[in-house]
Amino acid sequence: ELQPGTVLLGRYEVKELVGQGGMGAVYRVYDQIRSEDIAIKVLLPSLTKNERALERFLNEAKISSKLSHSNIVNVYDVQKDTVAGQADLYFLTMELLEGQDLRQIMDNQTTVGRPFEIDDIKEYVQAITDGLNHAHKFTVHRDIKPENIWITDEGEVKLMDFGIAQLQSTSQRTQTGAAMGTAYYMAPEQLKGKSDIDGRADQYAVAVLMYELLAGEVPAGAIEPIAELRSDTPPAMADAIMKALSPRPEKRFENMDEFNQTIQNSSSSTKKSKSKKT
Numbered sequence: 378e379l380q381p382g383t384v385l386l387g388r389y390e391v392k393e394l395v396g397q398g399g400m401g402a403v404y405r406v407y408d409q410i411r412s413e414d415i416a417i418k419v420l421l422p423s424l425t426k427n428e429r430a431l432e433r434f435l436n437e438a439k440i441s442s443k444l445s446h447s448n449i450v451n452v453y454d455v456q457k458d459t460v461a462g463q464a465d466l467y468f469l470t471m472e473l474l475e476g477q478d479l480r481q482i483m484d485n486q487t488t489v490g491r492p493f494e495i496d497d498i499k500e501y502v503q504a505i506t507d508g509l510n511h512a513h514k515f516t517v518h519r520d521i522k523p524e525n526i527w528i529t530d531e532g533e534v535k536l537m538d539f540g541i542a543q544l545q546s547t548s549q550r551t552q553t554g555a556a557m558g559t560a561y562y563m564a565p566e567q568l569k570g571k572s573d574i575d576g577r578a579d580q581y582a583v584a585v586l587m588y589e590l591l592a593g594e595v596p597a598g599a600i601e602p603i604a605e606l607r608s609d610t611p612p613a614m615a616d617a618i619m620k621a622l623s624p625r626p627e628k629r630f631e632n633m634d635e636f637n638q639t640i641q642n643s644s645s646s647t648k649k650s651k652s653k654k655t
Contacts, residue, residue, distance in 0.1 A: 379404060379419065385458045389417060389470070398524065400424060400541055405473060415453070416473040422464045424541070431467075437540030438469060440516045448508030450474065450527065450535045476530045480523035483590070493590045495609065499641060501526075501590070504534035505583055506637035513576040513633065516540055521582035522562045523589075561585065561595045565624045577626040580636050584621035587614075587640075596622060613643035 379402075383391040389406040392414065396403040401420040408415045425431045438455035445451070451472040459465050479501070486493060505526065512518060518525075518539050527535040560568065564581035567574060588596045592606040600622060604615040617639040621629050630636040 378402070379460070383460065385417070385460075385466070385468070386456060389415075400538070401468075408470070414473050416471050417456075417468045418471065419466055419468040420541075422466075425467050434467070434541070437516065441469070441539045444512055444515065444539065446508055446511040448504045448534055448536060449512060449539075450537045474527050474529055474535060476528050478524050479526040479528060479586075482528060483523055487593065492593065492607070495611065495614070498587060498590050501534060502583065502587060502637060502640050505536065505586075506633040508534070508536045509576065509579050509583070509633045510637075512536070512539065513579070517574055517576055518579050518582075519567065519574065520559060520562075521579050521586065522559060523586065526586075561597070564626065566626060575626070576633060577629045580621050580629050580633055581623075581626075583633075583636070584618050587618050588622070591618075611643035614640055617643070 379385075379391045379394075381391055381393060385391070385406070388409050390409065392405045392407055394402060395405050395416070401418055401424070403416055403418050405414055406417050407413075420434070425434055435455060438452070441452040442454055453470040453472075455467065455469055457465055457467050505521070509518065509521075516539060518536065520538055520541065521536075525536065525538045527537055529535065562582040562585045564574075564578040567578050585595055588594075588600075588603055591603055591610055594606075596603075600619070602615065603618050604610050604612070617630075617636060621636055623629050630639070
């Protein structure tokens, strides 16, 4: 925990804690060189305590800092500092975003009993897949879920936390409380620990997210066709989601663009939104 007024590297003055989760904490800080507020994400020491994990994190952080795209949070750099009484702190410096994550928006929709409109879901998918299409030239996200999708006050969609999921072992995810939330969105090949993960794993996660936005629940076990849970789902969209949810990556779409184009070209139904879950 960093106290307000703490200065890291003689440059970043901590102002306030703005969020925390299974992988660390995010603070608003004042960057004395940039002369503006930015965000830093301080990672849990347990995520970087061994050399192999630390090397993976540093490599992924370098890639993240090069992912310049309007639908990806802008990561400036990865830094290290030592605070009295604590182990070395590794942290990412990034743009400060105002708004809320997609999970908060989903919770609000559930509270008021209002399902997401088909066209709104299409807009989310367009932005998410645009960001992933760009990212897949360099890396795989590996942890697409509502908590890692930020919606700014202006309505912009930003993907966060590229590659951090690979730093956590199953035991670490359990200890930090991140196991269940993450596992629901992970492709089967990820859950099996395979090393040859590609962009089709992110495609699977986006399909899980779409299923949840439509039905109000994540697919689990023997997956019920989304069209049976949400009757106004356009047939082409329903088919695309089920294809992307295939347990075998070779049966999914070849890339995010093909998946997205199928979604965007699906005709919106004029039926009233209806979910089996009320």
